[in-house]
Amino acid sequence: MNPKGEEMNNKKNSDAEGYSDLESYDQERRTTSERLKNREQLYKLFNERPIPDEQLMVSLGLYTRSSALSKMLYINELYQLMLNIPGVIMEFGTWWGQNIILFENLRGIYEPFNHDRRIIGFDTFEGYPVISDKDVESGIIKKGGYTTSSGYMEYLNKLIDYHERENVLYFKRKHKLIKGDISETIPKFFEDEPHTIVALAYFDLALYEPSKVCFETIRPHLIKGSVIALDEINNPDYPGETIALKETWGLNIGKIIRSKFMPGRAYLIVD
Numbered sequence: 001m002n003p004k005g006e007e008m009n010n011k012k013n014s015d016a017e018g019y020s021d022l023e024s025y026d027q028e029r030r031t032t033s034e035r036l037k038n039r040e041q042l043y044k045l046f047n048e049r050p051i052p053d054e055q056l057m058v059s060l061g062l063y064t065r066s067s068a069l070s071k072m073l074y075i076n077e078l079y080q081l082m083l084n085i086p087g088v089i090m091e092f093g094t095w096w097g098q099n100i101i102l103f104e105n106l107r108g109i110y111e112p113f114n115h116d117r118r119i120i121g122f123d124t125f126e127g128y129p130v131i132s133d134k135d136v137e138s139g140i141i142k143k144g145g146y147t148t149s150s151g152y153m154e155y156l157n158k159l160i161d162y163h164e165r166e167n168v169l170y171f172k173r174k175h176k177l178i179k180g181d182i183s184e185t186i187p188k189f190f191e192d193e194p195h196t197i198v199a200l201a202y203f204d205l206a207l208y209e210p211s212k213v214c215f216e217t218i219r220p221h222l223i224k225g226s227v228i229a230l231d232e233i234n235n236p237d238y239p240g241e242t243i244a245l246k247e248t249w250g251l252n253i254g255k256i257i258r259s260k261f262m263p264g265r266a267y268l269i270v271d
């Protein structure tokens with residue numbers, strides 16, 4: 001898992017020797033080059049693991065860093081807040097799809113018989129299509145940044161199907177991945193399915209224009225208590241999401257609360 005590109009391969013990785021932690025800080029990957037070097041050790045240990053696959057699958061915590069674990073706890077925090085609200089879960093910007101799988105498995109744990117809790121993920125699966133002048137370009141925030149491998153959506157669909165089959169009510173398909181520019185796919189989704197209520201929307205596009213379209217489009221489909229996860233709130237490196245929120249709903253349509261687990265993440269509970 002990657003909070004904002006910290007594990008992407010093509011990032012700068014300056015030699016840390018002779019530098020203080022602050023000087024060697026890598027803004028894009030949000031860590032220091034010493035830590036990145038240390039992380040190589042984790043990849044090496046992972047690749048050399050003397051553990052059979054079957055046992056690895058139930059021991060993945062061996063390789064889960066605290067930052068990655070915090071992100072999973074954040075997803076759990078959001079799920080618990082949304083539990084007594086009817087409606088679907090949407091993720092705007094799924095990338096490799098870990099959050100979608102976590103949502104499916106939390107559904108299986110907390111509300112196994114709620115077959116109406118659909119989980120819908122939106123992405124181009126080809127990275128950012130366009131960057132506006134309200135966004136800050138960088139090594140990852142650029143056209144094609146956060147792309148996935150070719151055919152990845154099909155792979156992710158099989159993976160979600162697998163997890164759904166492990167859970168109760170596996171015969172009713174509850175997930176959907178929607179590929180394409182969300183500025184077109186989200187209005188189309190609500191045209192096709194106007195009955196939809198959004199219980200939880202996870203904003204993680206990190207860009208102004210598509211976030212703005214999503215804020216505008218989902219507004220009539222929210223109810224009191226709907227949970228809106230804001231991945232980039234108040235973040236100077238990814239200002240687009242907060243600007244889009246201010247321009248569409250303003251900052252007073254509900255309480256905005258900082259996550260217990262991720263210091264820079266927050267959620268809004270609609271009033």
Ligand SMILES: C[S@@+](CC[C@H](N)C(=O)[O-])C[C@H]1O[C@@H](n2cnc3c(N)ncnc32)[C@H](O)[C@@H]1O
Nearest residue numbers: 093094095123124127128146181182204205210
């Ligand atoms: C920061 S990543 C999402 C990370 C993911 N939520 C996670 O936690 O692992 C942002 C994603 O938004 C997607 N994205 C950005 N602009 C988009 C657009 N206009 N339409 C669809 N997807 C878009 C990118 O392709 C990228 O996968």
